[in-house]
Amino acid sequence: MSDNILEMNHISKEFTGVKALTDVSFKVARGEIHCLVGENGAGKSTLMKVLSGVYPYGTYTGDIVFEGSVQAFGKISDSVEAGISIIYQELALFPDLSVYENIFAGHEVRRGALVDWNLTIVQARKMLEKVKLKVGAETLIKDLGVGKRQLVEIAKALSKDVKLLILDEPTAALNENDSENLLQLLRELKDQGITSIMISHKLKEVISIADKVTVLRDGRTICTLDGSKGEISESVIIKNMVGREIEDIYPKRLNKKFGDNILEIKNWTAYDTQAGRNVVTDANMHVRKGEIVGIAGLMGSGRTELALSIFGNPKSYKLQGDLWMDGNPVSFKHTSDAIKAGIAYVTEDRKGDGLFLIQDIKHNITTANLRKVSSNGWINNNEEVKSANVYKDSMNIKAPSVEQIVGNLSGGNQQKVSLGKWLFVGPKLLILDEPTRGIDVGAKFEIYSIMNKLIDEGLSIIMISSELGEVLGMSDRVYIMAEGKVKGELSIDEADQEKIMQLATQ
Known part of the structure; x- marks a missing residue:
């Protein structure tokens, strides 16, 4: 009998003619920490959404084998019932509710038909002890920092008897101390028999915690590296992620001239x-x-x-x-x-402040300088498309066309759109x-290269x-x-x- 808790075999997934996943196979051994890495748009989050039932059975091809049985998750609750829990980068907590209410939201502790709030608090405290979070169960979520909220999410997952814990960029918004505390918790959960899949761009963290690393590129499985065999290193991961070696992630500028x-x-x-x-x-x-x-x-x-x-x-x-x-x-x-x-300012919060996620690329790029593509108060659609395509091409924005909705782009491509938006004003x-x-x-390498090019063109x-x-x-x-x-x-x-x-x- 295989000791794999999970096998995803020949998974393919399409969105309106665009292949997000192509024949992806992925295996996770019971009780390991398995990291999933790849460039933005490589298919990591899509694969996990297939696994968790966000994209239900029938919307993809291939098989999910969990605990030795082929699964057909029709909705998220089906995967949760099987013992799979996913924690996204944007945490799904209710800020105005207490910690204990959030931990047991949707699966309340009941005595007969009524919720037993006293027992709920007692059980919540046990979950908080498991994740080593020293806050009161009655504390409101909005009064906690991001690192502590992340631990509440994990406590919530543990309260559902999770067997496989999936974390999508769990340390992206955490400081160094909170990040290390979270990684240490994953190690301790591993000792308790809980298997984890972690998606991360932070390669140093990946190297420090992963038993195995699977690399995706362009929606395909490239390789799985085994830490016990000494196969996991930053240079090997990068080479497989991008399909080439990046000897210096920070491209050098020659002939610096300051005015x-x-x-x-x-x-x-x-x-x-x-x-x-x-x-x-x-x-x-x-x-x-x-x-x-x-x-x-x-x-x-x-x-x-x-x-x-x-x-x-x-x-x-x-x-x-x-x-x-x-x-x-x-x-x-x-x-x-x-x-x-x-002066132009590219915000740190591209999703909240920098972009209109429900609008297309062309609208986002031209929105800060609509006069440039307008005449007599009307937007010239041809000029808007033409201008947006200039930035799509020059910054290598990976999308079928400038009609693509920005919310459907990867983080790196969203950042390029945000840059294009402000370059369009001619700063x-x-x-x-x-x-x-x-x-x-x-x-990152592409963004740095764009920065150097802009400096060469006379910007500061x-x-x-x-x-x-x-x-x-x-x-x-x-x-x-x-x-x-x-x-x-x-x-x-x-x-x-x-x-x-x-x-x-x-």
């Missing part, structure tokens, strides 16, 4: 009236033409607040200090003023807030990033922020991770 200051701020302070405090205090910085300036710092250090205060102040902070563009003093009363002056200075968050190594870039490797790999200079203040400035030649972290934790 005069395109932006400068002096004694810049932003006061948030809602929070009742300064979010930026007495900041000084400058950006030269043809330069990538990195802004590093821990979460909450004021990096995004600084960017927003420069970009027309959409949060309505009370501002003090001086702002210059091209050597001239300026004052922006609205984001439209900043855009007219040549001089591009502010990129976490430009590669939640995208794979291949898409401010790049906010939580990844120190990215800051060091792409920046010409680095500013480090903490508690709303600029704590230091380092040239890239003198910067290293230790110096940045020392300044970021002052």
Whole structure:
């Protein structure tokens, strides 16, 4: 008898003529941690949605064999009943309900026809102990941080007697400590006999935790690597993910040439009236033409607040200090003023703030500069398609056409659309807030290459990033922020991770 808890054999899945999965086979041994990796759009999430019943039996071809039996899940509850639980990156919790209500939502503890809330609380506390979450069962979800909410999701899965736990990018929104705590919990659950499948773009985490790694590319199974045989390494994973070796994930720029200051701020302070405090205090910085300036710092250090205060102040902070563009003093009363002056801002939250997910690519790319494709108050559809295709081609946006709905694109391709949207306004200075968050190594390389190309074409870039490797790999200079203040400035030649972290934790 096979010791595989799961076998997915020859799975194929289509969406309106587009093959998302082609003859994918995938096996998971009982009691292991199996990581699923691949570029955005490789089919990882689609495969897991097939497994969990989101895409029901009959909408795909191939077989799911779980616990030795062929399954025909018609809905999500069928897979849950079988012992499969999936936790998505966007957590499915009710923020205004308590922890215990969320853990047992949909499968309440009952005594007869009534819910036994006292027993529910007792059982919830046991689940919280299992995931080592030290919060009260009566605590409201909205009062918990992202890391603790993630643990509530796992407690919810454990309350359903889960046999196979699937986690889709579980550490994407977590800080380093919360990420390590989550990975340690998965190791402990493994010791308790629970099998896990983890989808992740963070290869260092994959290498640290995976017993086996399966790589998907373009909707096909490429290989399965076995950690016990020493087959799992970053270079091997990357080569299989992208179909080529990427020796340096940060492409180098040659012949760097810096011009005069395109932006400068002096004694810049932003006061948030809602929070009742300064979010930026007495900041000084400058950006030269043809330069990538990195802004590093821990979460909450004021990096995004600084960017927003420069970009027309959409949060309505009370501002003090001086702002210059091209050597001239300026004052922006609205984001439209900043855009007219040549500043564009690509938000860190592309799904929430950056894109219209239910609209197509062409609409998203042209929306920030509709006048360019309009005449007499009417949008010229031909011009809109023509303009969108320029960015689709130049940035290698993988989609059948510019009529594709953006919400159906992978994260990396959504990020390219977001970039295209702001490049369409013709900026001089591009502010990129976490430009590669939640995208794979291949898409990162493409984004970095686009950044270098833009610099060569005369743009300047401010790049906010939580990844120190990215800051060091792409920046010409680095500013480090903490508690709303600029704590230091380092040239890239003198910067290293230790110096940045020392300044970021002052």
